[in-house]
Amino acid sequence: MDSEKAQDSPLSESPPEQYSVFTKIEKRCITAMVAYAAAFSTLSSFIYFPAISQLADSLSVSIDKINLTITSYMAVATVAPALMGDAADILGRRPTYLVALTLYVAVNIVTASAHSYVALLVLRLFQALAISGVFSVAYGVVTDIATPAERGSYVAAVSFASTIAPSLGPILGGTLTYAAGWPWIFWFLALASGSCLVIMVFCLPETSRNLVGNGSIRPMRYLQLPMRGFMSHWEKTDQAPRPLLRIPNPIKSLKILIRKDNIIITLACGLMYSVYTCICASLSVHFIEIYRLNQLQTGLIYIPFGFGGTVSSFFCGPLLNRAYRHIRIKQGLSTDQSVADNLDHFPVEKARLVVIWVPLSMTIMCLVAFGWTLHFHLHIAIPLCLQFILGLVMQLDFSIYNALLVDKNHRNPAAAQASSNIVRCGMAAIVVAFLQNLIDALGIGWTYTFMAGLCVIVTGLFLVDYLYGTAWRQKYLSKSQT
Template sequence: MDAAKSNETSTATARDDNIEKEIGPEKDQEKDEEIQAVSPTQNIVASSSEDKTSTKDTPAGDKDPKAPEAAETITRQDTAASQKNYSAFTAWEKRFIVFAATMGAFFSPFTAQIYFPALNTIANDLNVTPSKINLTVTTYMILQATAPAFIGGFSDTAGRRPAYIICFVVYIAADIALALQNNYVALLILRMVQSGGSSGTVALANAIVADVATSAERGIYIGITSLATILAPSLGPILGGILSQYAGWKWIFWFLAILAGVFFIPMLLFMPETCRLIVDDGTVPPPKWNRSLLNHINEKRRLKAGLGAPDYTKRDELARKRGPVRFPNPLETLVVAFEKEGFLVLFFAGIVYAGFYAIITGMPSQLKDIYGFDDLKVGLMYLPISGGSLVAAFTQGKIIDWSWFREGRRVGIKVTKSRQQDLTHFPVEKARLQVAIPMLALTVIFTIIYGWILHFRTSLAGPIIMLFFLGYTLIASTQTISILIVDINPQRAGTATAAFNLIRCLLGAGATALILPMTEALGLGWTYTTIAFIYVLLSPMLWVVMKWGAK
C-alpha cells in the first residue's frame, strides 16, 4: 500500500509539473483575473482529458471519486480558441470605445425628452391643437421602436462604423431641417426622420459591448451603456425648458445639431471598427474606407512589436463568412424576438421598462396635482430616479460579474475575463437571473409603496426616497436582463438589441398612453399596485428561463 501511494504521489507531481510548464508565465499574469473553480486533482483530470499524451500516464484508479462527473466534459472549453484573448483592444481602448458608444446612444432618448417642455409653445406658434403636437411624439416613438430593426442587422454585416455614419448624417440633417421649418406637416415628417437617425445608436451600443467584452466582464460595460437611458430623462426636460423659454423652441434643434456634430467628428476620426465578422478580435484590418486613426495606430503598434503584418487571409475568410452587404431585413429582428427563450426574456424585460415609462410619464401631472409643482420643479423631481439609476449603473455591473465568476466556481469552470468561455454547458441564465430576480422583487415592493404614498399625499420626502430606490432596482434588473439578451445572441447582438428595443418601445408607448386613464379610473394607489401585480404575475417567465434555458 505504501508503495502504491508513493507511486500515485509521484505521478500526480509529474503531472503538476507538466501543467505548470503549459501555463508558463501566463499563470502570474492571470492570477488576479481568473478564478480556479476546481481542485488540483480535478485540474489534473481535466488536463488529461484534453491532452491525449498525458492520459496514458494516468492510472485508471487515480480518478477522484469526489470529482463531478461533468469535470471531463467541462474541459472541452480549454481549446485553442478559448485560450486566445477575446479582444486585442487594451483596457483603455475598450473603455474609450464603450464610452463613445454610450454617448452615441444618448441622443435617442435625450432627443425625445428635450422636446417635451416646448409642446405647448410649438402648438401656439404653429396654430395647431396640442393633440396634433402630441402626434409628433407618437410618431417619434414608433420610429424609435422600428428603426433599430434595420440598423442593427445592417451593422452585423456592414460594420458598426458605417452604421454610425448613416445614423448621424441623417440625424444632423434632420435637426437642421427642423430648426428651419415653419409648418406642422414638416415638423411631423422631420421628427420621424430625426428618430430614425438617432434610434439605431441604442442597438449599436450593446452590440459594441458584445464585440469587445467577454461574458465575464459585460456587467461593467453594459452598466456604462445604460447611462445613456438614465441621464436623458433628467437632463432632457431641464435643458429643453431653458432653451424654449430663453432662446425659442427652434434652438432645441440647433442645440441638438451642434451637440451631434461635436460628437460625430471625433467619433469618425477615432472610433475603430469592432464588428467581429469584420475585424475578429481587432487584429484583422477592416477595409481602408472603414478605418479610423485608432486602427492605423494599432497596426503600427503590431509591426513595431514584431507581431507581423495584418492577417489579410483572415479578413478574406471573414468576408466569405458574413457574405455581401445587403439591405437589412427587419424580419430577422422578429425572428429573434419570437424565439422561445428570447421571447420570454424580451417580453418580461419590456414589461419592466413599460412600468418605468408609466412612472416617469405620470409624474408631471401627478406632482402638479398633489404638490402644486411648476414645470421646473417637476423636472427637478426626475433627479432622484436618475440618481438611483446612476448608482445602479456603477454598482450593479460588479455584482453581475461577481455572480458570473461564482457560478463558474460552482460548476467547475475556469472563468477568465480576457478570454471568452464556451457557454454551451455554462448556466448563463442562472448566473444572470439570480441577480435580476431579487431586484425585481424589490421593484414590486417599492412600486406599491410609491403608489400609496402619492395616494395619501404624504410629505415630499416620501416620493423622493421611493423614486431613488425605484431608479436603482428598475435599472439594476433591466441592465442584468439586457446582458442576458446579448449572452444568448452573441453572433447577432445588434439584431437582438434591436428586438429588445422594439418590444420595449412598443410596450412603453402603451404604458405611456394608459397611465393617466388608469389613475383616473383606479386611483394612484391601486394603479401602481396593479403594475406591481403584473410583474409578479409574469415573473414565472424568468423562472422558466433560469430552470430550462434554451431547452
Template sequence: MSLTAAEAEIAAETKRTDEDLDHASSDRDSIGEHGIEELHAGGGGDLEKTATLTRTESEAYSVFTVAQKWWIVTLIAVASFFSPLSATIYFPALSSLSKQLHVTTELINLTITSYMIFQAIAPTFFGELADGLGRRPVYIILFTIYLGANIALALQRSYAALLVLRMLQSTGSSGVIALANGVVADISHAGERGMYMGIVNIGAMTGPAIGPIVGGILDHELGWWWIFWLLVIMAGTFLTIVILVFPETGRKVVGNGSIPAQGINKSVLQLMRGQPKEQQQQCQTERFQRPPLRFPNPLVSVMLLFQKDMAIVLFTNSIFYTAFYTVMASLPTVYAEIYGFNPLQVGLCYIPLGVGSALSGVVTGKIIDRDYRIVAKQCGITMNRRKGDDMSKFPIERARLRSIFWMAGVYVAVLICYGWVLHSLAAPLVLTFIVGAFGTGLFTILSSLIVDLYPTKPSSATACNNLVRCLMGAGGTAVIESMLNAMGRGWCFTFVGLVCLLMSPILLVERRHGMKWRLARLERERRS
C-alpha cells in the same frame, strides 16, 4: 462542492447536449463564444488567416486593452444617451410649439407617438446591418441622419415638417441603441461583460431624466428652436469624434480586433498612423472578404421573438420597462396637479430618477460579474479570463438571473407604495430614486442575458428587445392618464406593481430550462 438538485439537472442536461455537439467542439474551442457565428458566415477559419497574429492574439477573445475597452464603452454610452434625451428634451416645448404652429395639443402629441414608433422600428433595420457591415459605418450613417434632422427641426416652422422630421430624428438616434450592446459583445466575453453593459445603460437611462430639465431651461430662456440647435452641436461634436478615433469592433469585420480594418471601417487616426509593413504584405495576399452588402431585413430581429428562451426574457423585460415609463410619463401631470409646479420645476423632479439610474449602472454591472464568478465556482468551472468560457458548458441563464428576484421584489414594493405617498413631496422623490436604481438594474441584467443568448447577433437581439419594450412602453404611456383618472393614483400604481409581480415568476422557467433551449437552438442553427 455538492450540487443542488437544480445544479445536477443542469449538469446532466449539459452532458446530454455535449454528446450531440462533440463533432463541433474543436471549432468552438478555437474561436470561442463567436465560433458558431463565424462558421455560419462561412469564414470562421479564414478570419484568422487574414492578419499576422501572434499565438496570444489569436487565443484572446479581444486584443483591445482594458483602457481601449473603457474608451470604446464610454463613447457608446454617450451615443446611447441621444435617443432618450431627444425624446424627453422636447416635452417642455410642447405648449410653445402648439401656439407657434397654431395646432392643437392632440396634434402636437402625435409627434411624440410617431417618435416612439420609429424608436421601436428603426433598430430592427440597423441592428442586422451593423452585425454584417460593421459598427463604425452604421454609427456614422445614423449620426449623419440625426444631425441633418436636428438642423431641419431647428429651422422648420410648419406642423407637417415637424411631424416628418421627428420621425427622421428618431430613426437616427434610436438605431444606435442596438449597436451599443453589439459593441459590448464584440470586445468583452460573458465573464466580464456586466460592468460594460452597466456603463452603457447609464447613458440610456439618464437621458429621460436630464432631457426635461435642459429642455425646460432652453424653452423658457431662448426659445424652443434652441433645443434642436443644442442637439445639433452635441451630435456634430460626437460624429466628429467617431470619424476621427472610433475603431471598428464588429467580429465579422475585424475578428477579435487583430484583423486590420479596411475602407470606412478604418478611423482617421488609424489612417494617419498607417498600417504595419507585415500587415500590408499579408493583406496583399489574403484580404478579408466582407460579406455581401444587402438591404437589412427587419424580420431577422423580429423572428427572434419566436424562440422560447428569448420570448420569456423579452416579455418580462418589457413589463418592467413599461412600469418604469408609466412613472416617468405621469410625473409632469401628477406633480403639476398636486404641487402646481411649472415645467422647469417638474423637470428638476426628474433628478432623483436620473441619479438612481446612473448609480445603478455601475453597481449592477459589478453584481452581474460577481454572479458569473459565483456560479462558475459552484459548477466547478475555471474561468478563462482571456478567451472567455465555452457557453455550451456554462449555465449563463442561472448566472444572469441569480440576483434578479430580490431586485424585482424591491422594484414591485416601491411601485405599489409610490401612488399612495404622492401628497408628501419628499417621499415620492425618494421612491423615484429607488425606481430609477432598481429599474435600471433589472434592465441591465436582462439586456445582458439577451446578448448572451445571441452572441452571434447581438445588435439584432438588442433591436428585438428594443422593438418589444418600446411598443409596450408606448402603450403604457398612452393609457396611464386614463388609468389615473379611473382608478386613482394609489390603485393605479398598485395595479402596475402587481402586474410586474405576477410576471416575474416566468423568469424561473427561463432559469430552469433556458440552457436546454439555448443549446438545442444552437444545434439546429449549426445543422441548418
C-alpha cells in the same frame, strides 16, 4: 461540457486565442463612445415632452396634433433598429454609426429652423429613423470587445446611458424651453450629437467580429481610423474581405423571438419598460397637480430618479461579473477574463438572473409606496426619496436583462436588441396611451399598485427563464445545427 473544460484547462498545449486585442482602457473608451451615442435614442423622445404646450402655441395647432408627432416618432423607433442592426452586421459598426449620426445632426439643425407643423411632423420621423437604432448597435459593439466574464460592466454602462436619458431629458427640455424656447431643444441635440460624431470619426475603430475578428485583422481602408496606429492591433498580414452588400432585412431581428426563452424575457422587459415609461410620463402631471410646481421646478423633480440610476452604475457591473464568476467556479471552469467562453453550454440564465430578485422585489414595493404617497399628498420629500430608490433598482433590472439578452444571443447581439426594442417600444406605446384613462378610473394609488402587479408578472417570467431557459436554448441550438 467536456470540450469546454478541456479548452479552459491550464494544461492545454495551445492556449485559446485572446477574445479581444483591445486593451482595457481602449475597451472603456469604445464603450463610452457607443454609450454616449446610445443616449440620444431615448433622449430625443423625453427631452421633447416639456415643450409640448409651447410647440402647440408657437405652431398654432392643438395639443393632440403635437402628440401625433410623439406617436409617429415611437412608431418609427419601433421598426428602425431592426434595419440598423442588420446594417451594422453587413457594413460594420463604424460606418453605421457615422451615417446615422450625420443624418441625425442634419435633421436636428433643420428642425430647429423649421416653423411649420408639417415640417415638424416629417422631421421627427427622420429623427427617429436616424438615431433609434444606435441603441441596439451599441450592444453589438460590447459583445465584440468584451468576454462574458467581464461583459457585465460594459453592458451596465450602455444600459445606464440609454435609461438615464428619460430622467435627464425632461430636465434639459424644461430648462431650454423655459429659458430660450423650443428650437433650442433641437439646437442642443445637434451640438451634443455633433460632438459625438466628431469623436467617433477620429476615435471609434471597427469592432465587428465578422470583419476584424478579435481586432487583429486589418479592416478595409474605409473602416480604418484617420490616424494610423491609433487603436490598431493588426497582427495578421491578411486583410478583412470586402463585406457582401445586401439590403438590410428587418425580419432577421424578428426571428430572434422564435425561441421561447427569448420571447419570455423580451416580454418581461416590455412590461418593465412600460412601467418605467409611465413613471416618466406621469411625474410632471402628478407633481404639478399635487404640489403646485411651475414648469422649471417640474423638470427638476426628475433629478432623484436620474441620480438613483447613476448610483446603480457604480456597482451593477461588478455585481454581474461576480455572479458570473461564481457560476464558473461552481462548475469547475476557468475564470480567465481574456478568453472567450462557450456560452452555448453554459447556464447564462442562472449566472445573470441570480442577482435580479432583490432589485425586482424592491421595485414592486417602491411602486406601491410611491403611488399611495402621492394619493395621500404626503410631504414632497417622501416621493422624491422613493424616486431615487426606483431609479436605482429599475436601472439594475434593465442592466441585468440586457446582459442576459446579449449572452443568450452572442452571435447576433445587435439583432437581439433590435427585436427587444420592437417589443418594449410597442408595449410602452400601448400602455402609455391608456395611462391617463387608468389614472382617472382607479386613482393614483391603485394605478401604481397595478404597475407593481405588472412587475410581479415580470418576476414570474424571469423565474420561468431561470428554471427552463438554458434547456430551451440548448434544445433550439441543437436542432438548428442538425
